[in-house]
Amino acid sequence: xxxxxxxxxxxTKRFGGTTAVDALSFTVGAGEIxxxxxxxxxxxxxxxxxxxxxxTPTAGSAMVAGCDVVRDPEAVKHRISYxxxxxxxxxxxxxxxxxxxxxxVFGLGRAAxxxxxxRLLGASGLTRFRDRLAGQLSGGMKKKLGLSxxxxxxxxxxFLDEPTTGVDPVSRRDFWRILYELVAEGVTVLVSTAYLxxxxxxxxxxxxxxxxxxxCDAPARLKAAMPGAVVxxxxxxxxxxxxxxxxxxxxxxxxxxxxSVHLVxxxxxxRMPELRARLHAVAVPFTDVAxxxxxxxxLFVASVRASSQGAR
Amino acid sequence: MNGSADPAVAVxxxxxxxxxxxxxxxxxxxxxxxxIIGFLGPNGAGKSTxxxxxxxxxxxxxxxxxxxxxxxxxxxxAVRARIGYMSQRFSLYDDLTAVENLVxxxxxxGVPGRELERRITWAVDMAGLAGREHELVGTLAGxxxxxxxxxxxxxxxxxxxFLDEPTSGVDPMxxxxxxxxxHHMAASGVTVFVSTHYMDEAEYCNRLALVDRGRLxxxxxxxxxxxxxxxxxxxLVECEPLGAALAVLEAMPGVLEAAVFGDALHVLVPSAxxxxxxxxxxxxARGVRCRRIVAIAPSLEDVFVHRVGAAGxxxxx
Numbered sequence: 303x304x305x306x307x308x309x310x311x312x313x314t315k316r317f318g319g320t321t322a323v324d325a326l327s328f329t330v331g332a333g334e335i336x337x338x339x340x341x342x343x344x345x346x347x348x349x350x351x352x353x354x355x356x357x358t359p360t361a362g363s364a365m366v367a368g369c370d371v372v373r374d375p376e377a378v379k380h381r382i383s384y385x386x387x388x389x390x391x392x393x394x395x396x397x398x399x400x401x402x403x404x405x406x407v408f409g410l411g412r413a414a415x416x417x418x419x420x421r422l423l424g425a426s427g428l429t430r431f432r433d434r435l436a437g438q439l440s441g442g443m444k445k446k447l448g449l450s451x452x453x454x455x456x457x458x459x460x461f462l463d464e465p466t467t468g469v470d471p472v473s474r475r476d477f478w479r480i481l482y483e484l485v486a487e488g489v490t491v492l493v494s495t496a497y498l499x500x501x502x503x504x505x506x507x508x509x510x511x512x513x514x515x516x517x518c519d520a521p522a523r524l525k526a527a528m529p530g531a532v533v534x535x536x537x538x539x540x541x542x543x544x545x546x547x548x549x550x551x552x553x554x555x556x557x558x559x560x561x562s563v564h565l566v567x568x569x570x571x572x573r574m575p576e577l578r579a580r581l582h583a584v585a586v587p588f589t590d591v592a593x594x595x596x597x598x599x600x601l602f603v604a605s606v607r608a609s610s611q612g613a614r
Numbered sequence: 615m616n617g618s619a620d621p622a623v624a625v626x627x628x629x630x631x632x633x634x635x636x637x638x639x640x641x642x643x644x645x646x647x648x649x650i651i652g653f654l655g656p657n658g659a660g661k662s663t664x665x666x667x668x669x670x671x672x673x674x675x676x677x678x679x680x681x682x683x684x685x686x687x688x689x690x691x692a693v694r695a696r697i698g699y700m701s702q703r704f705s706l707y708d709d710l711t712a713v714e715n716l717v718x719x720x721x722x723x724g725v726p727g728r729e730l731e732r733r734i735t736w737a738v739d740m741a742g743l744a745g746r747e748h749e750l751v752g753t754l755a756g757x758x759x760x761x762x763x764x765x766x767x768x769x770x771x772x773x774x775x776f777l778d779e780p781t782s783g784v785d786p787m788x789x790x791x792x793x794x795x796x797h798h799m800a801a802s803g804v805t806v807f808v809s810t811h812y813m814d815e816a817e818y819c820n821r822l823a824l825v826d827r828g829r830l831x832x833x834x835x836x837x838x839x840x841x842x843x844x845x846x847x848x849x850l851v852e853c854e855p856l857g858a859a860l861a862v863l864e865a866m867p868g869v870l871e872a873a874v875f876g877d878a879l880h881v882l883v884p885s886a887x888x889x890x891x892x893x894x895x896x897x898x899a900r901g902v903r904c905r906r907i908v909a910i911a912p913s914l915e916d917v918f919v920h921r922v923g924a925a926g927x928x929x930x931x
Contacts, residue, residue: 343756470656486855497782505876521876540797559818560817562836599786
């Protein structure tokens with residue numbers, strides 16, 4: 303990829319006996335929103351720290367915005383921005399004062415600062431709160447102010463570590479809107495999240511588990527490539543459906559979700575009539591049996607299962 | 615579902631004011647035995663205040679709450695003996711072993727010795743901790759801690775259980791195991807309240823109550839809410855360039871909402887038929903090339919953003 307913003311090859315980090323990040327390789331194109339997706343402990347934060355030159359890898363290499371972050375971690379810092387979890391906003395300063403502080407840190411002149419601040423705060427819906435203390439903003443607004451501060455110096459690649467943790471869905475949607483506007487201007491975004499449903503919003507994503515790369519592709523392509531299919535059974539008695547269908551031929555996973563049951567099967571067309579017959583036989587009521595699109599969580603679980611079976 | 619005629623929880627016209635601020639505004643609902651009810655809402659919507667009142671930790675300004683037939687205001691102690699509570703950070707002692715934590719919480723809930731022994735054996739088994747029960751909790755991975763915290767919260771066999779964002783950030787395998795346990799408890803008659811703003815947790819509940827600025831704005835099963843909340847059809851529009859498409863759609867009469875999702879748009883329209891006929895030409899006229907437009911089922915997040923966002927609560931919440 304000639305216009306790659308990030309190229310990671312064999313990136314590894316060990317802490318004593320534990321391998322936090324295990325031979326990670328992936329490439330991020332310029333102008334992409336790339337997701338590092340996985341549960342707590344998957345290695346997302348460690349990866350971000352290495353890519354931003356904050357932490358030295360045990361092995362492997364990484365090029366970010368044309369800089370070798372392993373050999374020259376200082377050079378990359380002028381071309382990127384990094385918003386760690388718990389980004390350091392000064393709660394006893396106002397929104398405006400925080401902006402001024404970070405503009406000084408980045409060495410921005412007054413005119414440039416004002417022009418950038420107006421745009422960023424406008425996009426974040428924070429313009430009318432410029433005189434409010436940062437400590438008195440809601441969680442979602444704090445995250446948006448943090449992002450505005452991190453973007454003041456017009457970085458080429460932005461690293462955001464779990465920016466939407468603790469943020470409600472309405473603010474989360476606002477936040478993503480800002481990210482889409484950023485990439486439209488050619489900025490590359492690497493964002494981590496522990497919420498697998500949020501992964502759907504990335505252009506491409508790396509699914510991480512225990513420091514390893516499970517899968518890496520666009521969400522739609524990952525879903526299309528999932529082995530097997532997901533079938534949903536609607537029922538007033540989902541627990542009875544679960545008990546009736548667990549262990550049925552071709553069924554690898556049964557999950558009660560509210561007023562329905564999700565099953566992972568090897569072949570939807572073949573198994574759906576069998577599942578209906580099985581429910582009829584034990585007189586468990588159900589409303590419908592239909593295939594549904596797999597979620598990123600379905601993919602994650604299927605992939606972890608497959609890799610642990612492969613290891614045996 | 616043990617056939618008991620009384621609801622497990624009955625809330626009538628609940629109001630809580632802090633000074634001039636109304637945190638809970640005339641909330642009424644009932645929960646059946648064995649039901650899993652999710653409380654969804656933005657930060658500051660009033661979820662925690664409602665739960666604190668239900669637990670007898672906070673007195674309501676007015677209204678009536680009965681838990682397991684007991685009036686929360688008059689008999690808060692008796693109510694507390696009948697509820698279990700598991701907080702977001704699973705308040706376990708990291709420097710104690712799993713069993714020591716269980717003994718500690720058993721003492722706190724006043725579980726008698728013989729019974730406590732049986733319950734600890736059950737909890738260790740339920741959490742999958744057999745063989746590791748004498749390891750320090752601090753060394754256990756998230757999924758185990760979470761199941762141990764659940765064990766601690768239900769040692770005294772409470773008929774009502776409160777869970778506060780119980781599985782956020784936990785790996786999907788552990789999360790599925792956890793919800794399996796919760797569904798089994800519910801099947802034995804335990805009523806479960808889940809407070810969260812993560813939609814993937816909400817999907818596991820039998821019924822959901824959407825809370826916004828102290829009010830219940832919608833109540834129903836996840837499928838009911840997805841079917842009935844949006845006044846229209848949600849379309850997935852795959853097209854290029856996205857920015858131009860979004861600008862066209864937001865300005866177009868008949869488009870209720872439009873949002874970017876990865877490399878496509880989610881667009882809410884009153885009529886799919888009209889939109890499918892008109893959208894491609896409208897977009898093409900502005901240089902946008904459509905690859906595909908299809909009607910899709912809304913997610914719980916679509917429902918949430920529509921109900922809460924439309925009320926304007928999200929911008930300042």
